[in-house]
Amino acid sequence: MPGLLQRRLVFVTGKGGVGKSTVAISLGLLAARRGLRVIVAELASQDRVRQAFDRSGEIFEEVQVSDGMFTISIDPQSAMEEYLRVKTGSVGQVLGSSRLFAAFAMATPGMRELLTIGKVWELAQFERRTSGAGVYDLVIVDSPAAGHGVGILRTPRTFAEIARVGPIAHQARTIAATIADPEFTAVIAVSTAEEMPVNETLWLRDALAQDELALDAVIVNGCYPERFRDAERKRLEAARRRAKSPLVGAALGAALSEHARAQAQREQLARLRDGLGTGLLELPLLFSEEVGPAELEQLADGLDAGLATLESVPV
Amino acid sequence: MPRVSELLEGKRVCVCGGSGGVGKTTTSAAIALGMAAEGAKVAVVTIDPAKRLANALGLQELENEPRRVPPARLAKAGVEIQGELWAMMLDPKRTFDELIDRIAADPQRAQELKSNRVYRELSTAVSGSQEFTAVAKLYELDRDGDFDLLVLDTPPSRNAVDFLDAPGRLTSFLEGRALKTFVRPTGIGMRVLGRGASPLLGALRRITGVDLLSDLSTFFALLGDMTEDFSERAAQVQRMLTASTTAFLLVTSAQRSAIDEAIWFRRTLSESELPFAGVIVNRVHHDVLGDAEPDDLVSSLGDLPADLAARVAENFTDYHLLARRDGRNLARLQAEMGDRPLLLVPHLDDDVHDIEGLLAVKRYLFASDVERERLIADVVA
Numbered sequence: 001m002p003g004l005l006q007r008r009l010v011f012v013t014g015k016g017g018v019g020k021s022t023v024a025i026s027l028g029l030l031a032a033r034r035g036l037r038v039i040v041a042e043l044a045s046q047d048r049v050r051q052a053f054d055r056s057g058e059i060f061e062e063v064q065v066s067d068g069m070f071t072i073s074i075d076p077q078s079a080m081e082e083y084l085r086v087k088t089g090s091v092g093q094v095l096g097s098s099r100l101f102a103a104f105a106m107a108t109p110g111m112r113e114l115l116t117i118g119k120v121w122e123l124a125q126f127e128r129r130t131s132g133a134g135v136y137d138l139v140i141v142d143s144p145a146a147g148h149g150v151g152i153l154r155t156p157r158t159f160a161e162i163a164r165v166g167p168i169a170h171q172a173r174t175i176a177a178t179i180a181d182p183e184f185t186a187v188i189a190v191s192t193a194e195e196m197p198v199n200e201t202l203w204l205r206d207a208l209a210q211d212e213l214a215l216d217a218v219i220v221n222g223c224y225p226e227r228f229r230d231a232e233r234k235r236l237e238a239a240r241r242r243a244k245s246p247l248v249g250a251a252l253g254a255a256l257s258e259h260a261r262a263q264a265q266r267e268q269l270a271r272l273r274d275g276l277g278t279g280l281l282e283l284p285l286l287f288s289e290e291v292g293p294a295e296l297e298q299l300a301d302g303l304d305a306g307l308a309t310l311e312s313v314p315v
Numbered sequence: 316m317p318r319v320s321e322l323l324e325g326k327r328v329c330v331c332g333g334s335g336g337v338g339k340t341t342t343s344a345a346i347a348l349g350m351a352a353e354g355a356k357v358a359v360v361t362i363d364p365a366k367r368l369a370n371a372l373g374l375q376e377l378e379n380e381p382r383r384v385p386p387a388r389l390a391k392a393g394v395e396i397q398g399e400l401w402a403m404m405l406d407p408k409r410t411f412d413e414l415i416d417r418i419a420a421d422p423q424r425a426q427e428l429k430s431n432r433v434y435r436e437l438s439t440a441v442s443g444s445q446e447f448t449a450v451a452k453l454y455e456l457d458r459d460g461d462f463d464l465l466v467l468d469t470p471p472s473r474n475a476v477d478f479l480d481a482p483g484r485l486t487s488f489l490e491g492r493a494l495k496t497f498v499r500p501t502g503i504g505m506r507v508l509g510r511g512a513s514p515l516l517g518a519l520r521r522i523t524g525v526d527l528l529s530d531l532s533t534f535f536a537l538l539g540d541m542t543e544d545f546s547e548r549a550a551q552v553q554r555m556l557t558a559s560t561t562a563f564l565l566v567t568s569a570q571r572s573a574i575d576e577a578i579w580f581r582r583t584l585s586e587s588e589l590p591f592a593g594v595i596v597n598r599v600h601h602d603v604l605g606d607a608e609p610d611d612l613v614s615s616l617g618d619l620p621a622d623l624a625a626r627v628a629e630n631f632t633d634y635h636l637l638a639r640r641d642g643r644n645l646a647r648l649q650a651e652m653g654d655r656p657l658l659l660v661p662h663l664d665d666d667v668h669d670i671e672g673l674l675a676v677k678r679y680l681f682a683s684d685v686e687r688e689r690l691i692a693d694v695v696a
Contacts, residue, residue: 015335015336015471016334016335016336016337016471017334017335017336017337017568017570017572017573018336021572048572145335145336145471194666195365195367195666195668196336196365196666197336199365199366227626227629227630228623228626228630232623235619235623236619236623236627239616239618239619242618244615245615246603246692247603247604247612247615248612248615248616250603250604250631251612251616251627251628251630251631252616252627254603254627254630254631254634255626255627255630255631257662257664258630258634260664260665261664261665264664264665264666287633287634287636287637288636288640289636289639289640289643290640290643291571
């Protein structure tokens with residue numbers, strides 16, 4: 001089984017608020033460090049990657065953000081127009097400018113998702129359909145939050161079943177096959193060590209299994225360090241009761257909070273490990289005033305070390 | 316800093332919007348709890364509550380109607396309720412089916428429609444069905460008029476604005492605007508497509524696949540004149556959402572991405588002329604240190620072993636960095652909100668998974684300024 005960064009397409013999914021985009025970006029930095037030409041694709045008109053690197057760019061434009069690393073923000077409308085232009089020549093031009101067709105396409109259940117994932121598929125191909133576009137070694141997709149994230153992976157298959165014949169069905173089947181090919185595609189989940197994200201991750205694993213897809217790795221973000229031992233808690237509590245200044249009291253309170261949170265996190269991590277039956281990659285909480293380029297590189301270091309450990313364990 | 320009860324004075328509908336992972340469900344439930352405590356008969360419609368919280372509130376997956384949270388259960392958690400707290404978990408598929416049942420000309424038509432492949436995909440899949448049914452359910456409950464206040468948790472969409480967009484998109488689709496030109500209520504879609512007079516229709520057939528269009532035509536044939544009902548409903552829902560008795564509360568965390576979403580959401584509310592009532596920010600790290608230097612902290616902790624004291628000081632410094640990060644993000648949010656104050660809830664030590672947890676959040680949301688200061692001092696120190 002190829003390592004995570006040896007695939008051509010990696011979907012990064014997970015509940016909202018767990019730092020999914022940050023992990024997707026850091027994964028991109030790691031891939032670029034290893035000499036890969038990588039693009040991080042964002043969906044639904046988000047542009048967090050461009051923001052993180054302070055770059056400007058148009059929607060649907062492949063923008064370089066650092067050495068070997070690019071980003072694109074995919075919207076269904078642009079994906080549809082490109083598809084029509086490339087696939088159907090002059091007729092496509094007519095359709096592309098037809099508001100009726102656009103309305104139909106956009107309103108058809110699942111069509112927006114199919115168009116979006118169609119573009120993702122195109123980015124990962126050895127031969128690009130988009131004229132003048134370069135080939136990527138790796139496409140990382142910052143997928144929508146879990147429920148929708150799984151939905152977008154399912155869409156090609158669903159569409160192929162509904163449409164059955166015609167170019168769209170054919171395209172959908174091709175994309176579905178690519179997603180299901182473990183040599184080509186990986187799906188990873190980002191979580192935090194909290195109840196809801198852990199529930200979501202376990203749910204995601206089950207939902208993917210229903211479609212015969214595997215959850216290739218789980219990355220737990222924002223892990224508190226184990227700073228204080230259980231045996232020290234009583235001492236800290238006593239000291240807080242005795243505290244003469246509010247500042248000292250606050251410091252001791254913060255210490256006790258940290259201890260409580262770290263403990264709660266450990267419980268959730270255990271639950272996740274038990275539920276998954278596989279290893280986890282833990283990333284530390286970054287105590288910094290902002291999550292800027294330096295912090296992203298730090299996370300990339302963490303991913304590097306973590307992946308090495310995960311991938312050294314035989315499946 | 317306002318109390319939530321002030322923000323919701325005179326309101327009958329409260330919609331809690333915001334991006335995923337910010338604590339919307341918890342906040343919605345805590346608001347409902349607080350308003351019920353003050354005497355109102357409140358129903359909270361949750362979308363995707365955590366199992367433990369759902370159990371604590373007695374939410375049943377099998378029901379699609381509000382159920383009263385037993386007062387005894389609340390009393391046990393230390394809450395004295397003057398009013399009533401009701402709660403439910405939204406089932407989008409069921410809500411959709413119920414809507415069809417209500418609107419269809421007869422049960423047979425309803426059944427045919429519910430078996431149609433396009434309908435099944437539409438009522439369960441990604442295309443905004445959660446958002447659509449959340450609003451539909453809210454509308455039903457509002458029309459029934461059984462409650463003083465309805466609080467709606469919104470789906471964890473990839474972006475908060477989805478909640479405002481998706482119902483409209485879905486309604487447009489159901490209204491058949493896109494296909495009105497070539498699907499007649501009495502005709503079968505294929506007959507119309509078979510004529511294929513214009514190159515457009517031919518290309519459409521070629522590109523999208525005959526079967527898909529056939530299914531869609533059947534779907535619309537079945538919907539028939541129900542599409543007018545959807546339009547009518549959509550108009551009524553719009554009236555409910557823009558009413559002076561409706562309030563949109565923004566829920567966010569201090570994370571940069573959540574705040575970006577909140578700002579976008581606020582602007583969209585403005586543009587759509589939807590009534591914005593306030594912002595609640597969860598999981599805030601309060602800056603206790605400010606500009607003070609923690610250097611002598613270690614010596615002030617003299618009665619602790621040196622190593623432990625050093626770790627306490629290091630932890631405090633780290634916490635302070637997080638507080639400053641939050642502060643910067645909040646400043647950006649405040650700038651957007653102008654003179655409208657933000658309602659801050661501190662980062663609590665554990666997830667909210669029971670009524671006691673809801674109570675803890677509720678205290679912040681309903682506290683006076685004095686009470687809130689005292690609460691925060693307790694949390695941090």
